[in-house]
Amino acid sequence: MKIKEFKLERLFARYSSKAKYRLSQSACEYCTMQEILDMADEECKKMWDDLVLGYTDPIGFAPLQEAIAERFVTIRPSDILTLVPEEGIFIFMNTLLDPGDEVIVMQPCLPSLYEIPRALGCKIIKWPLQETNWGWNLDFNFLAENISPKTKLLVLNIPNNPTGFMPVKTEMDRILNLADRMGTWVFCEETYRGMEHDPASALPSLSDMYPRATTIGGLNKFGLPGTRIGWLVTKNKNIFEDCAAYRDYTTLCDNAPGEILATIAMRNATDLLQRNHKIVLENLGIAEKFFKKHKKILSWIQPNGGCTAFPRLMRPFDVTEMCEKAINERELLIIGERAFGLNSNNFRVGLGRRDFKEALDVFSEIVEEMEKKIS
Template sequence: MRIKTFKLERLFARYAEKAKYMLSQSSCEGCTMQEVLDMADPECKKLWDNLSLGYTRPEGFRPLREAITTRYTSIRPSDILELTPEEGIFIFMNNMLDEGDEVIVMHPTLPSLYELPRALGCRVIKWPLEVTSWGWRLDVNFLAENITPKTKLLVLNIPNNPTGYIPVRTELDRILNLADRNGTWVFNEETYRGMEHDPAAAIPSLADIYHRAVVIGGLNKYGLPGTRMGWLVSKSRQIIEECAAYKDYTTLCNNAPGEVLATIAMRNAADLLQRNHKIVLENLSIAEAFFKKNRDLFQWVQPNGGATAFPRLLPPFDVTEMCEKAMEEKDLLIVGERAYGLDTNHFRVGLGRRDFAQALAVFSDIVDEVRTAEAEAKEK
């Protein structure tokens, strides 16, 4: 299988070492090792102190899977397979899909969610998120017109990265009803579930409410993405077992230190989530003020959840040129639309880091230079 270049990750690989500032990080503020260990209960302290660096259980660490179940309402430890989040997407897609299958994918989203089905020979239909006067939305009528009994899989990313979109419950129910009537499986990358900006906008995990659901979660929003720990969840015993067997050909088992650190984190999930959500909401307020102040250059589209937003640079300016200028002149890394296969002049803003205001101040200098150059051009 030949997969197209993962442009989003290659962008970070190319510029991350050079960049002094980053405006587009999707991960939340990272925890230090000491912060995590200070949260450990006596059992986890003992596990850490006596940790063996031998092989771990392929299906995962039982205490961690038990801790993960607290984030769901009807999921058992046996419904969970531990793995690296991106690995989970790769394994699931390879198990579920065959050449010629039809897949509908909401877009924009993590590129692997549509590039992997494409590489497997599937017919991929992109279901576009649209900008409206009240924010991002999915046209459910588009899904109703395109989903058929031939549709093997519907791929969602809710809360969405990069837009921060979350459907209201009635919209989600309609989406799942359409999938159910056509016998379609639904896969949701739901890393940011629990980070709704308005608690009233919270929706349950699809694994809890749809019998053909498979979901991916991970430690990104808890501040431990460097552990590379995540989980695949489904009530389908067959899917969990088949994905576990496929994992024998990838990582086989998880890293032992990561499992204990992840267990500590998930036993303190509410506190970690509150910590990073507070950072996101503070940065969101700063971002809103900045983009509204510069509404002559940008269209700010309000996110509903997660740790990212996806504003648009207004014509005649080109977002790719802006991103290149930021990197070349200010060592500021900005992820533009091309990383998501788009041509709409949007770019990603990451709201989860404590240094966001500093990166935004550097970006403000770029904006001032753009505005000055525009004024000079008009005078000529």
């Protein structure tokens, strides 16, 4: 299978060593290994002290699966396959899809969610999020008109990265009812579930809501993306077994230290999530004031979940030129819309890190220079 360059990750790879400041990170504040080990209960301390650096169970580490299952309502540990999150997307798409299959994909989203089906020879129908006066929204008439019995898979990313969009419960029910009527499988990348800005708007996992759903999650929102541990969740045993078998060709099993660190984190998930949620909400308030101050050239579209936002640079300014200027002149890394396959003049803002204000101060210098050109 030949696949297009993963533009989003290539930008990070190309410019990370040059960037002193980063405005567009999607991961939350990182934890040190010592911080995680200090949270360990006696069982986890013993597992860490007795750690052997051999192969691990290809199906997963039982204590970790049990801890992950606590984040769901109806999911059992045996419904959880632990793996690298991006690996889970790759494996699922390769096991479910065939050339010619029709796939509807929420847009924008993580590029692999549409590039992998495209590389597999599928017909891609992009379901675009729309910018409105009250935030991002989905056109449900578009879905109703385009989904059909030919639609093999509906791909969602909720909370959405990069926009921060989240549907309300009635909207999600409508989506799943349409999928159910057509016999469509649903795949949801829900890494940032639990990071709703208003806790009252939280949705259950789609794995709990829909029998033909498969979901992907991971440790980004907990501050441990470097463990490269995530999970694929499905109640469908055929999908589970097919994904587990396909993994023999990728990583085979999890890394042994990561399994234990992830177990400690998931047993302390509530505390880690509260820490990072607080950082996101504080940065959200800072961002709202900043973009209101510079509303002549920046349009702020309110996110309601996750730890990213996707504001727009007003014309005649070009976001790609702005991003290039930022990295070359200010050592500030900003990810523009082309990384997500768009031409909309938007750019991603990451709200999950303690150094957000520092990066925003550097960005302010660039914005003020542009404002002088129109004053």
